[in-house]
Amino acid sequence: MDDYFDSEEYSKIDFSKTKIKKGEYENCTFVNCNFEGIHASNIQFVECEFIECNFSNTIVKDTAFKDVNFINCKMIGVKFNECDPFLLQFTFKDCQLNFSSFYQLKIPNTKFINCNLQEVDFTEAILTSSVFDNCDLKLAVFGRTNLEKSDFRTAFNFNINPEESKLKGAKFSKDNIIGLLSEYKIIIE
CATH class of the missing domain: 2.160.20.80 (E3 ubiquitin-protein ligase SopA)
Incomplete structure (x- = not known):
């Protein structure tokens, strides 16, 4: 026992x-x-x-x-x-x-505050209503990830393909929106 x-x-x-x-x-x-x-x-x-x-x-x-x-x-x-x-x-x-x-984990409402999340695997995870407050997401992998209603407003260095992950209701700032567009190889000035 x-x-x-x-x-x-x-x-x-x-x-x-x-x-x-x-x-x-x-x-x-x-x-x-x-x-x-x-x-x-x-x-x-x-x-x-x-x-x-x-x-x-x-x-x-x-x-x-x-x-x-x-x-x-x-x-x-x-x-x-x-x-x-x-x-x-x-x-x-x-x-x-x-x-x-965090591959394939169902962890809604998870809070990441001031965390270094470089090269973390979030593939196929369910992270609905989660918070990424002041987090470094450089080379973090988001593939078929459910990020609906999650808060990325103060996160940075992320690259999320909006065609691969669910983002409905997710929050981003004007400063970090490029992390959603880098997939398209467009120039933003």
């Missing part, structure tokens, strides 16, 4: 040296912890918060993130598409998510 952890705080733990216990973590806070490159598979995180943690290249196969906040975390190369999709919900603030994958 898996362990159950409730309302606990974990600070400065290097899980690459101290193995994380499998189980359900509810309402727990992880501060300045290192998860880099570990197998964090089959763990449930419910209403947890991760602050200044390193998740780079962490394996999250069948891991549940239910109403989880990531703040100032390094999460390079994480395959979120391998997570448990049931009740999957998270928010990212001030995070480095380069080279991560």
Whole structure:
């Protein structure tokens, strides 16, 4: 039987040296912890918060993130598409998510605030009503992605083909509209 952890705080733990216990973590806070490159598979995180943690290249196969906040975390190369999709919900603030994958995930209402999302794969994801506030989306992949009602007004460096993705009701600014037109190789001055 898996362990159950409730309302606990974990600070400065290097899980690459101290193995994380499998189980359900509810309402727990992880501060300045290192998860880099570990197998964090089959763990449930419910209403947890991760602050200044390193998740780079962490394996999250069948891991549940239910109403989880990531703040100032390094999460390079994480395959979120391998997570448990049931009740999957998270928010990212001030995070480095380069080279991560959200392929085919159904994650409406997701908030990305001040995040670096370079070369992230959003192919076939459902991101309706999501927010990309001050996010760098350089070389991020949006193919057959549902972005209806999403907010890109302060996002930058994105390239979204409006013929390939659903954009009805999505918000853009006059300054970043070029990210929708670059596909057409037109000159905007």
